Amino acid sequence: MEKIYDLVIVGGGPAGLTSAVYAGRSNLSVLVIEKENVGSLYMAHLVDNYPGFPVGISGKGLQLEMRKQALKFNTEFLNATFLGIDIYSNPKIVKTDKINVKAKAIIIATGTGKFGGKKISGEKEYLGKGVSYCATCDGAFTRNMTVSLFGNGDEVAEEALFLTKYSKEILIFTKDETLQCKKELLDTLTANEKVKIIGNAELQELKGHEYLDFATVKVGEEIKEYTVQYAFMYLGTKNLSELYGEMAKLDDEGYIITDENMKTFTEGIFAAGDVRSKRIRQVTTAVSDGTIAGMEAIKYILMNNKK
Structure with a gap:
Protein backbone atom coordinates (compact mmCIF):
# COMPACT_ATOMS: atom_id res chain seq x y z
CA MET A 1 0.00 0.00 0.00
CA GLU A 2 1.39 3.41 -0.97
CA LYS A 3 2.58 5.43 2.00
CA ILE A 4 0.74 8.58 2.99
CA TYR A 5 2.94 10.93 5.02
CA ASP A 6 1.44 13.04 7.76
CA LEU A 7 3.62 15.95 6.69
CA VAL A 8 5.73 16.68 3.63
CA ILE A 9 8.07 19.65 3.88
CA VAL A 10 9.46 21.12 0.67
CA GLY A 11 12.83 22.62 1.49
CA GLY A 12 15.63 21.50 3.81
CA GLY A 13 16.79 24.87 5.13
CA PRO A 14 16.31 26.23 8.67
CA ALA A 15 12.54 26.76 8.33
CA GLY A 16 11.87 23.32 6.90
CA LEU A 17 14.17 21.52 9.32
CA THR A 18 12.67 23.28 12.33
CA SER A 19 9.19 22.21 11.22
CA ALA A 20 10.51 18.65 10.79
CA VAL A 21 11.89 18.60 14.33
CA TYR A 22 8.57 19.68 15.83
CA ALA A 23 6.47 17.30 13.72
CA GLY A 24 8.83 14.35 14.10
CA ARG A 25 9.00 14.89 17.85
CA SER A 26 5.19 14.62 17.84
CA ASN A 27 5.48 11.12 16.34
CA LEU A 28 4.19 12.17 12.92
CA SER A 29 5.62 10.69 9.73
CA VAL A 30 7.63 13.45 8.06
CA LEU A 31 9.38 13.69 4.70
CA VAL A 32 11.66 16.58 3.74
CA ILE A 33 12.18 17.11 0.01
CA GLU A 34 15.40 18.99 -0.65
CA LYS A 35 18.20 19.57 -3.09
CA GLU A 36 21.29 18.55 -1.16
CA ASN A 37 24.12 20.97 -0.49
CA VAL A 38 22.32 24.08 -1.71
CA GLY A 39 20.65 27.06 -0.08
CA SER A 40 21.62 30.41 1.37
CA LEU A 41 22.38 29.02 4.84
CA TYR A 42 24.44 26.11 3.53
CA MET A 43 26.57 28.47 1.46
CA ALA A 44 27.19 30.99 4.27
CA HIS A 45 30.85 31.07 5.29
CA LEU A 46 30.16 32.18 8.86
CA VAL A 47 27.01 32.77 10.89
CA ASP A 48 27.77 34.77 14.02
CA ASN A 49 24.34 36.24 14.81
CA TYR A 50 22.53 32.97 15.59
CA PRO A 51 21.93 32.61 19.34
CA GLY A 52 23.94 29.95 21.16
CA PHE A 53 27.09 30.17 19.03
CA PRO A 54 29.18 33.00 20.52
CA VAL A 55 32.19 32.27 18.30
CA GLY A 56 30.03 31.68 15.22
CA ILE A 57 29.45 28.60 13.09
CA SER A 58 29.58 27.93 9.39
CA GLY A 59 26.22 27.90 7.59
CA LYS A 60 26.90 24.34 6.47
CA GLY A 61 27.72 23.29 10.04
CA LEU A 62 24.55 24.85 11.44
CA GLN A 63 22.35 23.29 8.78
CA LEU A 64 23.91 19.84 9.29
CA GLU A 65 23.28 20.05 13.04
CA MET A 66 19.62 20.92 12.36
CA ARG A 67 19.43 17.98 9.97
CA LYS A 68 20.86 15.59 12.59
CA GLN A 69 18.19 16.73 15.02
CA ALA A 70 15.43 16.11 12.45
CA LEU A 71 16.87 12.64 11.76
CA LYS A 72 16.83 11.94 15.50
CA PHE A 73 13.03 12.23 15.32
CA ASN A 74 12.80 9.86 12.32
CA THR A 75 12.42 12.46 9.59
CA GLU A 76 12.96 11.00 6.13
CA PHE A 77 14.77 12.91 3.38
CA LEU A 78 14.40 12.83 -0.40
CA ASN A 79 16.99 14.49 -2.64
CA ALA A 80 14.82 15.61 -5.55
CA THR A 81 13.63 18.58 -7.59
CA PHE A 82 10.22 19.86 -6.52
CA LEU A 83 7.82 20.21 -9.45
CA GLY A 84 4.52 21.18 -7.85
CA ILE A 85 1.51 20.10 -5.80
CA ASP A 86 -1.79 18.57 -6.84
CA ILE A 87 -4.07 20.41 -4.42
CA TYR A 88 -7.24 18.78 -5.71
CA SER A 89 -6.40 15.20 -4.77
CA ASN A 90 -7.14 13.84 -1.32
CA PRO A 91 -4.61 13.37 0.16
CA LYS A 92 -2.61 16.02 -1.68
CA ILE A 93 0.21 14.92 -3.99
CA VAL A 94 3.67 16.50 -3.96
CA LYS A 95 5.38 16.03 -7.33
CA THR A 96 9.14 15.68 -7.82
CA ASP A 97 11.43 14.57 -10.61
CA LYS A 98 11.86 11.21 -8.84
CA ILE A 99 8.58 10.19 -7.23
CA ASN A 100 5.18 11.60 -6.35
CA VAL A 101 4.39 11.66 -2.64
CA LYS A 102 1.05 11.75 -0.82
CA ALA A 103 0.65 13.99 2.23
CA LYS A 104 -2.02 15.02 4.73
CA ALA A 105 -0.35 18.43 5.16
CA ILE A 106 2.42 20.32 3.37
CA ILE A 107 4.83 23.06 4.42
CA ILE A 108 6.52 25.06 1.66
CA ALA A 109 9.94 26.23 2.82
CA THR A 110 11.87 26.61 -0.42
CA GLY A 111 13.68 29.85 0.34
CA THR A 112 14.17 32.91 -1.85
CA GLY A 113 13.17 31.77 -5.30
CA LYS A 114 15.78 29.05 -5.80
CA PHE A 115 13.31 27.13 -7.93
CA GLY A 116 12.61 28.53 -11.38
CA GLY A 117 15.31 31.16 -11.52
CA LYS A 118 16.70 29.88 -14.81
CA LYS A 119 14.50 29.24 -17.83
CA ILE A 120 15.50 27.26 -20.89
CA SER A 121 16.02 29.48 -23.94
CA GLY A 122 12.62 29.81 -25.62
CA GLU A 123 10.66 28.44 -22.67
CA LYS A 124 9.16 31.78 -21.67
CA GLU A 125 8.60 32.90 -25.27
CA TYR A 126 6.54 29.84 -26.22
CA LEU A 127 4.66 29.36 -22.95
CA GLY A 128 1.06 28.80 -24.02
CA LYS A 129 2.24 28.41 -27.61
CA GLY A 130 3.53 24.86 -27.31
CA VAL A 131 5.34 25.01 -23.96
CA SER A 132 3.31 23.63 -21.07
CA TYR A 133 3.85 22.32 -17.55
CA CYS A 134 0.81 20.04 -17.50
CA ALA A 135 0.04 17.31 -20.04
CA THR A 136 -3.20 16.36 -18.33
CA CYS A 137 -4.30 20.00 -18.73
CA ASP A 138 -3.27 20.49 -22.37
CA GLY A 139 -3.10 16.95 -23.73
CA ALA A 140 -6.39 17.23 -25.60
CA PHE A 141 -4.82 19.94 -27.80
CA THR A 142 -2.10 17.56 -29.05
CA ARG A 143 -4.21 15.33 -31.29
CA ASN A 144 -2.10 13.86 -34.12
CA MET A 145 0.93 15.92 -33.02
CA THR A 146 4.50 15.02 -32.12
CA VAL A 147 5.10 16.06 -28.53
CA SER A 148 8.06 16.02 -26.15
CA LEU A 149 8.46 15.68 -22.40
CA PHE A 150 11.58 16.78 -20.56
CA GLY A 151 12.37 15.48 -17.08
CA ASN A 152 12.32 12.36 -14.97
CA GLY A 153 10.27 10.39 -12.48
CA ASP A 154 6.73 9.10 -12.08
CA GLU A 155 5.25 12.48 -12.98
CA VAL A 156 6.75 12.39 -16.47
CA ALA A 157 5.77 8.75 -16.97
CA GLU A 158 2.17 9.34 -15.91
CA GLU A 159 1.85 12.45 -18.07
CA ALA A 160 3.32 10.63 -21.08
CA LEU A 161 0.90 7.77 -20.57
CA PHE A 162 -1.98 10.25 -20.58
CA LEU A 163 -0.74 11.74 -23.85
CA THR A 164 -0.93 8.36 -25.61
CA LYS A 165 -4.69 8.95 -25.85
CA TYR A 166 -4.13 11.97 -28.09
CA SER A 167 -0.65 12.47 -29.51
CA LYS A 168 0.75 10.85 -32.66
CA GLU A 169 4.29 10.52 -31.30
CA ILE A 170 5.67 11.05 -27.80
CA LEU A 171 9.37 11.74 -27.22
CA ILE A 172 10.57 11.54 -23.61
CA PHE A 173 13.96 13.14 -22.97
CA THR A 174 15.71 12.33 -19.70
CA LYS A 175 19.19 13.11 -18.37
CA ASP A 176 19.65 9.50 -17.18
CA GLU A 177 20.22 6.37 -19.29
CA THR A 178 16.47 5.78 -19.24
CA LEU A 179 13.40 7.19 -17.52
CA GLN A 180 13.50 6.70 -13.75
CA CYS A 181 9.99 5.69 -12.64
CA LYS A 182 7.94 2.78 -11.34
CA LYS A 183 8.66 -0.41 -13.29
CA GLU A 184 5.03 -0.95 -14.29
CA LEU A 185 4.86 2.56 -15.73
CA LEU A 186 8.11 2.10 -17.64
CA ASP A 187 6.98 -1.27 -18.99
CA THR A 188 3.68 0.21 -20.20
CA LEU A 189 5.41 3.10 -21.93
CA THR A 190 8.10 1.02 -23.63
CA ALA A 191 5.42 -1.35 -24.93
CA ASN A 192 3.58 1.52 -26.62
CA GLU A 193 4.72 2.12 -30.19
CA LYS A 194 3.92 5.83 -29.92
CA VAL A 195 6.50 6.37 -27.17
CA LYS A 196 10.25 6.80 -27.54
CA ILE A 197 12.52 7.36 -24.54
CA ILE A 198 15.77 9.19 -25.26
CA GLY A 199 18.39 9.01 -22.51
CA ASN A 200 21.47 11.10 -21.72
CA ALA A 201 19.54 14.08 -23.08
CA GLU A 202 19.70 17.73 -22.05
CA LEU A 203 17.37 20.36 -23.50
CA GLN A 204 19.29 23.31 -24.97
CA GLU A 205 16.71 25.50 -26.71
CA LEU A 206 13.10 25.72 -27.85
CA LYS A 207 12.50 27.37 -31.22
CA GLY A 208 9.72 28.19 -33.64
CA HIS A 209 7.85 30.94 -35.40
CA GLU A 210 4.45 31.91 -34.00
CA TYR A 211 4.25 28.55 -32.22
CA LEU A 212 6.82 26.00 -31.05
CA ASP A 213 8.34 24.02 -33.92
CA PHE A 214 11.68 22.60 -32.73
CA ALA A 215 13.54 21.39 -29.64
CA THR A 216 17.33 21.46 -29.70
CA VAL A 217 18.65 18.69 -27.46
CA LYS A 218 22.15 17.54 -26.53
CA VAL A 219 22.09 13.73 -26.66
CA GLY A 220 25.36 12.38 -25.34
CA GLU A 221 27.90 14.63 -27.03
CA GLU A 222 25.77 15.35 -30.11
CA ILE A 223 23.44 18.32 -30.62
CA LYS A 224 20.21 17.29 -32.36
CA GLU A 225 17.10 19.16 -33.47
CA TYR A 226 13.71 17.51 -33.10
CA THR A 227 10.48 18.63 -34.76
CA VAL A 228 7.87 18.92 -31.99
CA GLN A 229 4.64 20.87 -31.56
CA TYR A 230 4.55 20.67 -27.76
CA ALA A 231 7.19 20.60 -25.02
CA PHE A 232 5.97 19.55 -21.59
CA MET A 233 8.48 20.73 -19.01
CA TYR A 234 9.31 18.88 -15.77
CA LEU A 235 12.75 20.31 -15.09
CA GLY A 236 12.04 22.51 -12.08
CA THR A 237 12.15 25.71 -14.15
CA LYS A 238 8.84 27.13 -12.94
CA ASN A 239 9.08 30.50 -11.20
CA LEU A 240 7.45 31.14 -7.83
CA SER A 241 4.23 32.37 -9.39
CA GLU A 242 3.95 29.31 -11.63
CA LEU A 243 4.71 26.97 -8.73
CA TYR A 244 2.51 28.47 -6.03
CA GLY A 245 -0.05 30.75 -7.69
CA GLU A 246 -2.77 28.11 -7.66
CA MET A 247 -2.50 27.32 -3.97
CA ALA A 248 -1.58 30.64 -2.36
CA LYS A 249 -1.87 34.37 -2.75
CA LEU A 250 1.44 35.94 -3.80
CA ASP A 251 2.86 39.41 -3.39
CA ASP A 252 4.25 41.48 -6.29
CA GLU A 253 7.61 39.69 -6.10
CA GLY A 254 6.08 36.21 -6.12
CA TYR A 255 6.47 35.43 -2.43
CA ILE A 256 3.73 33.57 -0.57
CA ILE A 257 1.35 35.58 1.59
CA THR A 258 0.28 33.80 4.77
CA ASP A 259 -1.51 34.73 7.94
CA GLU A 260 0.34 34.88 11.27
CA ASN A 261 -0.08 31.10 11.61
CA MET A 262 1.77 30.46 8.33
CA LYS A 263 -1.43 29.32 6.61
CA THR A 264 -2.04 29.84 2.90
CA PHE A 265 -5.57 30.05 1.54
CA THR A 266 -5.43 26.32 0.68
CA GLU A 267 -6.40 24.12 3.60
CA GLY A 268 -3.51 22.00 4.83
CA ILE A 269 -0.77 23.98 3.04
CA PHE A 270 1.53 26.24 5.04
CA ALA A 271 4.56 28.36 4.11
CA ALA A 272 7.59 29.24 6.22
CA GLY A 273 10.91 31.01 5.90
CA ASP A 274 12.25 33.15 3.08
CA VAL A 275 9.63 31.98 0.57
CA ARG A 276 7.05 33.84 2.65
CA SER A 277 6.19 37.50 2.02
CA LYS A 278 7.85 39.49 4.82
CA ARG A 279 10.31 42.29 5.49
CA ILE A 280 13.14 40.52 7.33
CA ARG A 281 14.79 37.32 6.12
CA GLN A 282 17.27 35.88 8.63
CA VAL A 283 18.02 32.38 9.95
CA THR A 284 16.31 33.32 13.21
CA THR A 285 13.12 34.45 11.46
CA ALA A 286 13.14 31.29 9.33
CA VAL A 287 13.38 29.16 12.47
CA SER A 288 10.51 31.15 14.02
CA ASP A 289 8.36 30.60 10.93
CA GLY A 290 9.26 26.90 10.93
CA THR A 291 8.21 26.56 14.56
CA ILE A 292 4.82 28.12 13.93
CA ALA A 293 4.23 26.23 10.68
CA GLY A 294 5.24 22.96 12.31
CA MET A 295 2.95 23.41 15.29
CA GLU A 296 0.02 24.53 13.13
CA ALA A 297 0.53 21.58 10.78
CA ILE A 298 0.58 19.19 13.76
CA LYS A 299 -2.71 20.65 15.00
CA TYR A 300 -4.25 20.44 11.53
CA ASN A 305 -7.28 12.41 11.98
CA LYS A 306 -10.19 12.58 14.42
CA LYS A 307 -12.71 13.14 11.66
Missing part, protein backbone atom coordinates in the same frame (compact mmCIF):
# COMPACT_ATOMS: atom_id res chain seq x y z
CA ILE A 301 -3.21 16.79 11.08
CA LEU A 302 -4.40 15.69 14.53
CA MET A 303 -7.74 17.46 14.12
CA ASN A 304 -8.31 15.86 10.74
